[in-house]
Amino acid sequence: MPNKKFDYDKYLRKNTLPHIWCPGCGDGIILKSLIRAIDKCGYSKDDVVITSGIGCASRLPGYVDFNTIHTTHGRALTFAVGIKMYKPRLKVITVSGDGDALAIGGNHFIHAARRNIDITMIVFNNYTYGMTGGQSSPTQPLGTFSTTTPFGSVEGPFDVCNLAQAAGATWVGRSTSYHAVQLEKFIVNALNHKGFSVLDVITNCHISYGRRNKMKSPVEMIHYQKDKAVNVRSSENIAPENMAGKFKTGILYENKGAQEFSEEYYKVLNAVKIK
Amino acid sequence: MTKNIKLMQGNEAVAEGAIIAGCDFFAGYPITPSSEVMEQLSSKLVKLGKVCIQMEDEIAALGAVLGAALGGAKALTASSGPGMSLKAEHIGYASMCEIPCVIVNVMRGGPSTGLPTLPAQGDIMQARWGTHGDHAIIAITPSSVNESLYETIRAFNLAIKYRTPVLILTDEIIGHMREKVVIPNKEDIKEILDVKLPDVPPEKYFPYNYTSGKVTSLAPMGEGYRYHVTGLIHGETGFPSQKTDVIQNAQKWLYDKIYKNIKDIEKFEEFQTEDADILIFAYGSVSRSARQAILMARSAGIKAGLFRPITIWPFPEERVSSLSKKIKKIIVPEMNMGQAVLEVQRNACGSDVYGLNVVNGEPITPDTIYYKIKEVAGA
Numbered sequence: 196m197p198n199k200k201f202d203y204d205k206y207l208r209k210n211t212l213p214h215i216w217c218p219g220c221g222d223g224i225i226l227k228s229l230i231r232a233i234d235k236c237g238y239s240k241d242d243v244v245i246t247s248g249i250g251c252a253s254r255l256p257g258y259v260d261f262n263t264i265h266t267t268h269g270r271a272l273t274f275a276v277g278i279k280m281y282k283p284r285l286k287v288i289t290v291s292g293d294g295d296a297l298a299i300g301g302n303h304f305i306h307a308a309r310r311n312i313d314i315t316m317i318v319f320n321n322y323t324y325g326m327t328g329g330q331s332s333p334t335q336p337l338g339t340f341s342t343t344t345p346f347g348s349v350e351g352p353f354d355v356c357n358l359a360q361a362a363g364a365t366w367v368g369r370s371t372s373y374h375a376v377q378l379e380k381f382i383v384n385a386l387n388h389k390g391f392s393v394l395d396v397i398t399n400c401h402i403s404y405g406r407r408n409k410m411k412s413p414v415e416m417i418h419y420q421k422d423k424a425v426n427v428r429s430s431e432n433i434a435p436e437n438m439a440g441k442f443k444t445g446i447l448y449e450n451k452g453a454q455e456f457s458e459e460y461y462k463v464l465n466a467v468k469i470k
Numbered sequence: 471m472t473k474n475i476k477l478m479q480g481n482e483a484v485a486e487g488a489i490i491a492g493c494d495f496f497a498g499y500p501i502t503p504s505s506e507v508m509e510q511l512s513s514k515l516v517k518l519g520k521v522c523i524q525m526e527d528e529i530a531a532l533g534a535v536l537g538a539a540l541g542g543a544k545a546l547t548a549s550s551g552p553g554m555s556l557k558a559e560h561i562g563y564a565s566m567c568e569i570p571c572v573i574v575n576v577m578r579g580g581p582s583t584g585l586p587t588l589p590a591q592g593d594i595m596q597a598r599w600g601t602h603g604d605h606a607i608i609a610i611t612p613s614s615v616n617e618s619l620y621e622t623i624r625a626f627n628l629a630i631k632y633r634t635p636v637l638i639l640t641d642e643i644i645g646h647m648r649e650k651v652v653i654p655n656k657e658d659i660k661e662i663l664d665v666k667l668p669d670v671p672p673e674k675y676f677p678y679n680y681t682s683g684k685v686t687s688l689a690p691m692g693e694g695y696r697y698h699v700t701g702l703i704h705g706e707t708g709f710p711s712q713k714t715d716v717i718q719n720a721q722k723w724l725y726d727k728i729y730k731n732i733k734d735i736e737k738f739e740e741f742q743t744e745d746a747d748i749l750i751f752a753y754g755s756v757s758r759s760a761r762q763a764i765l766m767a768r769s770a771g772i773k774a775g776l777f778r779p780i781t782i783w784p785f786p787e788e789r790v791s792s793l794s795k796k797i798k799k800i801i802v803p804e805m806n807m808g809q810a811v812l813e814v815q816r817n818a819c820g821s822d823v824y825g826l827n828v829v830n831g832e833p834i835t836p837d838t839i840y841y842k843i844k845e846v847a848g849a
Contacts, residue, residue, distance in 0.1 A: 208698075211709055241694050246537070257698055257709060262691040264540060265700035266533065267563050273530040277537025277545075278691065280521050281495050285541070285692045303533075306526035460521070468519040 219413030221372030221398030232382035252319030269300030308362035329403030366392035487622025542690025562601030588831035746775030763839035794818030
């Protein structure tokens with residue numbers, strides 16, 4: 196049960212509120228879970244850096260009292276890599292939408308994963324470009340509608356988690372904005388993992404996505420998340436054909452022993468450094 | 471003290487200058503003819519305990535540089551032609567968010583892939599206007615290997631002092647040519663600016679200031695000064711704003727901080743301009759041919775002189791204008807179809823300005839410039 200005494204004010208920049216998100220948007224739930232997770236990890240606010248790209252999700256850093264960088268479209272990870280490599284003691288988190296992370300930022304995403312750099316990447320995956328009005332995104336499910344696929348999408352979507360794992364991420368998980376308690380727990384897990392951790396969070400954009408796909412209210416979209424999510428353990432007993440239209444949630448991959456980029460880099464640096 | 475003299479390439483000299491300036495972060499992407507900068511620093515910087523990483527693309531390279539710079543690093547990247555087109559996005563971000571960084575462009579022929587191994591000066595206007603939106607920029611055009619080293623040090627100082635991206639525009643000739651370089655001793659260097667913590671406590675810190683005329687220092691992230699950085703137009707707190715007065719002040723400030731300090735930023739050299747009837751305006755490697763052509767012209771009885779901008783942006787408007795009052799013929803040889811000549815024409819009212827444009831991948835020879843001088847002298 197959420198602790199009613201939790202002090203959100205400690206982390207919110209109240210002078211920047213109200214936020215830009217539409218009423219009923221799932222992004223606020225992720226923001227809340229992120230704040231609670233950071234609090235649980237006990238980081239000093241001075242040591243946390245949050246970078247983001249462009250889009251609805253990427254407005255999050257403006258609302259929270261850390262070192263925050265709202266960068267260019269798709270490039271949040273490049274700034275994150277820069278500051279992490281220069282000051283590896285900092286805890287670096289990147290928040291990004293599905294279009295930001297995987298379309299325009301796809302190259303940076305796979306390379307951050309390949310390097311296994313100690314950054315936690317949270318993908319706010321709502322299947323659409325919400326801020327620009329609902330265009331097709333690289334995670335848009337087949338056959339669904341957007342302003343730029345008015346006759347239904349015939350492109351296959353990325354599976355964020357499969358992509359991250361294949362590219363080299365060493366912690367990969369998925370949750371939804373419906374599973375708020377699990378979401379908070381997974382963010383804590385991802386933050387505590389040393390290496391590149393990717394958390395795919397299925398969230399709702401009823402305005403830009405839901406309206407065009409028979410889920411015009413946030414409630415309908417929350418039901419969608421609840422109904423389509425299959426816990427990874429339960430999914431093992433389900434035939435692949437019965438998983439169509441559903442998605443796995445849970446910690447999908449974890450490799451604790453893998454070499455982490457910034458740590459290995461500084462080992463080399465200290466070894467060759469002229470004393 | 472004995473001089474420390476070395477034979478090195480322009481790209482090596484840039485790397486050497488960066489090290490002397492205290493560069494502590496480099497991120498780059500391989501591209502001809504600038505790759506040697508990254509190759510040199512991959513070893514030299516790391517041996518000094520500093521970071522040099524190769525990124526997945528040109529955009530990421532400057533992104534990482536800006537991330538490190540926000541952490542307080544003195545950061546550098548290097549590129550050329552197509553890479554500079556990609557970097558335009560983050561040059562704008564660095565301008566908007568006032569993040570100090572140095573970007574080397576070893577100019578090659580273009581557009582597009584163009585001439586990867588041959589020199590050009592086709593990026594003069596790109597340096598000024600390559601990213602979208604209104605902004606000011608500082609760009610430096612060294613003309614020798616030795617100067618590349620010293621101007622790189624100055625570029626770092628300007629970047630920190632004015633919180634701005636600074637471009638160093640060399641070209642394939644200077645980048646790859648080997649020449650004598652005098653490596654300065656520490657005490658020979660007039661000034662090296664370092665990143666400092668703000669002189670106010672965190673609760674009183676504003677990351678921007680648009681009206682006092684003073685450039686606010688950029689607090690390194692992770693040192694207790696928590697603030698927000700955004701490429702959206704922002705107020706002095708760093709948070710986005712759409713208030714008309716904030717927008718006006720913010721946009722104007724990006725110009726003012728450079729143009730109101732032009733005397734501090736501009737740098738040029740003159741050669742035999744005192745009695746000149748013909749002025750050659752030349753920069754980078756071309757200025758060396760121009761110098762030789764002037765000596766040839768003088769032997770033939772034509773009084774020619776050289777004006778060589780070392781800082782090309784902001785443009786040395788005042789000096790070009792004053793020279794044009796007494797010198798009525800100006801030749802602007804460039805390895806492009808005529809870029810800096812437009813600025814010379816704009817500032818040299820009343821003088822005849824002649825372009826000399828060679829775009830065949832070859833350097834402009836002293837002979838070519840000398841013939842132009844003779845032609846103009848007879849005109």
